[in-house]
Amino acid sequence: MAGLQKLPLEMKKYLSTVVLATILLAGLLTFNQYGDSWDDRSLQKYAAKSLNAYITFPQQGKVNIEREGLGYYGPSFVMTVTALSNALDFLPLSNPDLRHLLYFLTYFAGVVAFHSLAKRWLSDLPALGATVLYATQPLLWGHAFINPKDTPFLSLFLISLALGFNFFDKLPAESGPRPSRIQLLLTALWVGSVFSLFVFTESFYNLIASLVQSAHSGNANVVSLIASDILTANPEIYIQKYFVLFLRARAIFFILFTCLLVYLYRPYSAFFTLPSAFLLGFTTSTRILGPFAGVLVACYALRTKGKRAIPSLIAYSLLSLISTYLTWPYLWLNPVGHFIESFKEMSLYPWKGVVLFNGTNYQITNLPTAYLPVLLAIQLTEPVWALSLVGWWVSILRRGEARFAHLMESSLLWFVLPLTAFIVLKIALYDNFRQILFILPPIFLMAGVAFEAVKQVKWQAALIGLCLIPNLLGIVSLHPYEYIYYNRFIGGVDGAVGRFELDYWVTSYREAAEYINGVASPNASIWVEGPANLFTPFTREDLKIYSPNEAERAESYEYIVAATRYNFDKTSYPDAEIVYKIKRGDAVLTVIKKP
Numbered sequence: 001m002a003g004l005q006k007l008p009l010e011m012k013k014y015l016s017t018v019v020l021a022t023i024l025l026a027g028l029l030t031f032n033q034y035g036d037s038w039d040d041r042s043l044q045k046y047a048a049k050s051l052n053a054y055i056t057f058p059q060q061g062k063v064n065i066e067r068e069g070l071g072y073y074g075p076s077f078v079m080t081v082t083a084l085s086n087a088l089d090f091l092p093l094s095n096p097d098l099r100h101l102l103y104f105l106t107y108f109a110g111v112v113a114f115h116s117l118a119k120r121w122l123s124d125l126p127a128l129g130a131t132v133l134y135a136t137q138p139l140l141w142g143h144a145f146i147n148p149k150d151t152p153f154l155s156l157f158l159i160s161l162a163l164g165f166n167f168f169d170k171l172p173a174e175s176g177p178r179p180s181r182i183q184l185l186l187t188a189l190w191v192g193s194v195f196s197l198f199v200f201t202e203s204f205y206n207l208i209a210s211l212v213q214s215a216h217s218g219n220a221n222v223v224s225l226i227a228s229d230i231l232t233a234n235p236e237i238y239i240q241k242y243f244v245l246f247l248r249a250r251a252i253f254f255i256l257f258t259c260l261l262v263y264l265y266r267p268y269s270a271f272f273t274l275p276s277a278f279l280l281g282f283t284t285s286t287r288i289l290g291p292f293a294g295v296l297v298a299c300y301a302l303r304t305k306g307k308r309a310i311p312s313l314i315a316y317s318l319l320s321l322i323s324t325y326l327t328w329p330y331l332w333l334n335p336v337g338h339f340i341e342s343f344k345e346m347s348l349y350p351w352k353g354v355v356l357f358n359g360t361n362y363q364i365t366n367l368p369t370a371y372l373p374v375l376l377a378i379q380l381t382e383p384v385w386a387l388s389l390v391g392w393w394v395s396i397l398r399r400g401e402a403r404f405a406h407l408m409e410s411s412l413l414w415f416v417l418p419l420t421a422f423i424v425l426k427i428a429l430y431d432n433f434r435q436i437l438f439i440l441p442p443i444f445l446m447a448g449v450a451f452e453a454v455k456q457v458k459w460q461a462a463l464i465g466l467c468l469i470p471n472l473l474g475i476v477s478l479h480p481y482e483y484i485y486y487n488r489f490i491g492g493v494d495g496a497v498g499r500f501e502l503d504y505w506v507t508s509y510r511e512a513a514e515y516i517n518g519v520a521s522p523n524a525s526i527w528v529e530g531p532a533n534l535f536t537p538f539t540r541e542d543l544k545i546y547s548p549n550e551a552e553r554a555e556s557y558e559y560i561v562a563a564t565r566y567n568f569d570k571t572s573y574p575d576a577e578i579v580y581k582i583k584r585g586d587a588v589l590t591v592i593k594k595p
Contacts, residue, residue: 016115016128023111023135027104027144032097033480034145035510036534040099042070043148047082050075053329058251061205061243063329071330072342076285077106077152079327096510096537100145103152107144110155111135113162114441120165121407122448125457129464130448133387134441138474139379142483143434146507149287150434156283157293157438163276164297164316171305171312183264190257191318197250198325202334205243212238273316280316281323285331288339288346289438294320296414303406347427355430359499364428372423375433375500378490380440381470384447391446394453407449411442431504478584481507493587506534506563508582508589513538515580515592516559525554529562529572560593 046065053063065071081102085095093101114134118127134140143151179187197204215223216235224230227238280297284290294317301309325331331338354361357371377385392411395404418439422429429435447467454460474485478493484503486496496502509531516526517540525544528535532547539545546554560576562568569578569591576593583589 016124019128019132020112020115023132024108027108028101030480031101031104031145032093034100035480035507036096036537037146037148037505037507038531038534039505040096040148041533043073043078044082046070046073047075047078050079050329051082053332057329057332058247059244061240061247063332065330071338072288072345073149074285074287074290074328074342075330076282076327077156078148081148094537099148103146103148104144106152106155107140110151110158113155113158114444116162117158117165117441118445118448121403121445122452125460125464126448126451129451129460129467130444132464133381133384133447133467133471134444136468136471136475137380137384138471138478138482138485140437140440141475142478142481142485143437145480146483146505147434150437153283153287153290154437154440156279156286157290158441160276160280160283160290160293161296163279164293165300167273167276167316168297168301168305168309168312171301171308179265186261186264190261194254194257197253199335201332202337204246205239205333208242208246209235209239212242273312274319277316277319278323280320281325282327284320284324285328287438288343290324291320292418292438296410299413300406300410303409353430356499356501364430365426367426367429369423371429372419372433372436378486378496378500379432380443380487381467381474382487382489383467383470384443387447387450387467388443389446390453391449394449395446404449407445411446415439415442432501481584481589483507484584484587484589492585494585497587502565502587503563503589504565506531506565506590508563509534509561510538511582512561512590512592515582516543516561520558524558525556527554527557527560527573529560529568530565535561557595560595561590562593563590564588 049065053065056062056064081099084102085098088098089095091098111131111134115127115131118130121127122130140151140154211221211223212230212235215221215227215230216233216238218231223238223242227233230238276297280290280294283293297316298309298313301313325335330342353364355364355367355371357368358374362368362371392408395408398404399408418436421427422436451460451464454463470487474487475482478485481503483505484493484496486493486500490496490499493502509528513535517538520526520540520543523542523544525546526539528545528547530547532545532549536545544554546552546557559579560573562572569588573593573595576595578591579594580592581588582591
């Protein structure tokens with residue numbers, strides 16, 4: 001009996017580590033089985049341009065990124081993935097597989113952050129149960145490997161919250177020493193000078209250009225005094241030269257002044273906000289809604305620390321702004337203007353496609369009010385909403401306890417308010433609701449409250465295990481297309497056929513390429529309808545791939561590859577015989593035809 005009583009203590013000590021390690025291992029064993037997503041290539045090109053800006057801007061004062069070149073997208077995460085992929089190209093992995101590994105590791109880091117947050121409000125087993133219920137949602141699990149934008153932002157959002165909450169937890173109970181007048185004066189001078197120098201970069205460029213052009217026209221000014229050949233030289237040369245000189249002087253000023261402030265403020269806790277602030281800035285330059293994580297952190301800080309948190313919140317905000325600027329090259333020449341432009345662009349994204357919802361095609365700016373509620377109901381596993389609603393009810397009944405009151409407040413701000421705003425304001429959405437995955441965690445935290453309401457540990461464990469069955473069945477039955485998951489409320493993916501979006505990113509082209517590799521003749525010509533760039537990375541080197549995006553055509557094709565997305569399977573060579581179907585259940589994702 002003594003051994004049985006000790007067992008839960010031992011399990012409690014190691015269970016979380018074992019379970020999280022199992023999730024990690026499952027991803028490491030399967031990451032190389034997923035196809036590329038439709039948006040990957042354009043984002044890789046954008047990442048390369050953004051990385052190149054770190055060379056061209058200091059040397060030439062130029063950022064060769066336009067709004068039409070995805071400049072309004074935050075590049076920090078895709079830049080990091082591109083840089084790491086290049087650095088790790090010695091590994092025996094294809095570039096797509098290496099990127100998918102990095103996507104999954106980011107997702108797993110978010111799972112760990114979710115677990116850290118869950119333990120704030122829940123006891124050990126319910127927190128772990130909520131974490132696993134979240135981590136193994138088929139929809140999220142599928143996106144974890146293929147999505148270069150939305151699940152990384154979800155994870156970075158969670159990590160930003162975890163780091164921010166942890167930082168403000170460590171603020172001392174009593175206020176520290178008050179800054180001296182000289183410290184306050186230098187701080188004000190730093191804020192005014194540094195932010196002016198960066199915010200008005202474009203104005204400084206225009207001023208330099210104006211002075212150079214004026215001197216080139218024969219007028220006397222500071223440029224005509226220092227540039228002896230200004231009357232005969234190309235003015236663009238001097239504009240670039242002086243602007244680059246300004247950038248370098250500004251960088252030196254910023255570094256020296258900031259180091260001075262760091263030294264002066266070293267005894268203050270606000271200084272140690274740097275990691276959490278940098279991560280918030282990095283999150284913001286991944287997706288424009290990143291500052292929302294800062295709002296949640298600020299609410300937590302003010303709720304738990306009151307006025308004592310204000311100095312640290314100011315430092316947190318300023319440092320996150322600097323981090324955002326440094327990791328988003330498109331902002332460099334006009335930070336405020338380009339940020340506002342990006343916010344407007346992403347709020348009403350000019351995507352020209354249509355959205356399939358319940359059998360009807362809609363424009364993305366004219367979605368029905370039921371769009372989000374219905375998709376949230378049918379794309380999460382069956383127990384989730386029942387558990388979450390029970391969790392809300394239990395939290396209301398136990399709102400006298402600080403942890404439940406805070407969880408309710410956080411969930412209202414994190415999930416209910418943004419969801420309402422997305423519905424009421426008709427924010428542009430497409431590809432179901434992948435753009436707003438970051439608001440989902442409170443659903444699972446409330447599910448954890450339902451687990452907590454069960455008094456005995458053994459029944460908690462039994463309920464958690466039972467609720468995980470649909471997750472695991474969904475992952476196994478749909479792999480590697482888990483992101484097309486629909487629950488049994490509409491009959492699974494079979495019931496979604498013709499009514500809702502399925503393989504909208506055409507990741508099934510990898511499996512199509514693997515099939516073609518096994519049956520195509522040497523040097524065969526293959527027609528690929530739609531995004532051929534999702535097909536070619538996985539094909540044999542001898543095959544000749546043709547697609548609508550290329551001017552060149554072959555006289556005939558041995559095989560035709562066409563996804564069901566946009567009805568390519570019906571419109572591309574409609575009379576050709578279908579010889580192979582990539583499908584899950586009755587849901588056909590891609591067909592292979594033979595003329």
